[in-house]
Amino acid sequence: MEYLHIGLAALGAGLAVVGAAIGVGKIGGSAMDAIARQPEAAGKIQTAMIIAAALVEGVALFGVVAALLGVLTVPA
């Protein structure tokens, strides 16, 4: 039970990563589709893709930071 909080924190970080992976995967896939349909708009699509991916990643990182705080907080 001593390391329970670390296990839970790691589980939380893992869940955050799963969510981000689904999100970024969908964004990347859709961007690929869009570029294949309209190769001349590749630059614009890429920029929009990176912004959207960064927003998704930001939310996942909130989860990772919370998990990190969980690991570093040693219960008294």
Next chain:
Amino acid sequence: MTAKKSLVISLYFTLAFAIFPLFTVAQEHEEQHSAPQEAEEKFNATEMIMHHIGDSHGWHFFGEGDSSVTLPLPVILYTENGLVSFMSSEFHHDTEGHHVVEKDGMRFVNLHEDIYKLDSGAEAVEFDADHHPVNASKPWDLSITKNVAAMFLTVILMLIFFTSLARHHKKHKHAPKGFNNALETLVLFVRDDIALPQIGEKKYMKFMPFLLTVFFFIWITNLMGLLPGAANVTGNIAVTVSLGLFTLAMIVFNGNKDYWKHTFWMPGIPTFVKPILAIVEGLGIFIKPIALMIRLFANITAGHIIILSLIGLIFILENAGIAGVSVPFALFITVLELLVAFLQAFIFTMLSALFIGMAVEEHEHH
């Protein structure tokens, strides 16, 4: 001919970038090797990682204890008796609070890189059951720490790079040569791919100084953070908070009437929804810079932790064979970090430009 020349230059860059991470890995490797031999205690991975990503008084390069190579930095404290300053070397690499420094009739100890001032009459720091000091208090710490010193270094580098680029353009009309040309490419990248599309042709010039400064500051500090023995500046939450506050200030002070109207009393929707949306949008003003700040902090810190964990794996499992797997993998992650260093600078600047663009946008009135 010129194409060949630029190819050679870019090859040099690639080579330089490929070699830097090797040093990092080699240095971390050596550092960890000497530790278990000298002190026969169990290797503590968390402690090692926190030491590497944290800030400190004094710039530690390598070695342990008294034989280590450390650049002393000034400690500046604001106490009730005024300002006190001394060099961090007076602590003799002690972070456990054993070595007491006496200055102006006051006694100071370094406790895990926090400077404590002992109460008058106390000779040594005493702890309670939770390892909190009972007879000492924290003065205001205005020290030039490792992170601050690293930021000064970045600022000096930026001043040298960009004053020389600006001087060139004052005298000549043609494009500069060599390193200045490489810088100009990035300046144009920020203008044409970040500022112009997000803010618009009419107003982008006003925000270029801010965007360029933010972009190059983040990028150069990120790259310097990957150097061996360097400070983890953009992986420090206080630094990213300040950067986020600058973006917040840019949005709040440059927001036009339309922006505030669209934030707090959105036109074109039913009246009963307006207060709800006002709360959401009002919170959004603060959430935007907070997201910027967490993204940069977490990305850079996570990268450092992954590299250190991979190297730490060798010492946790106490098997040199693991190095064959973890060192190449750490090298791969370090190279990936070069991409992340650029990408995070780009994302921060891009989103700042996007938010500023939303704040200064002229809406068509219907």
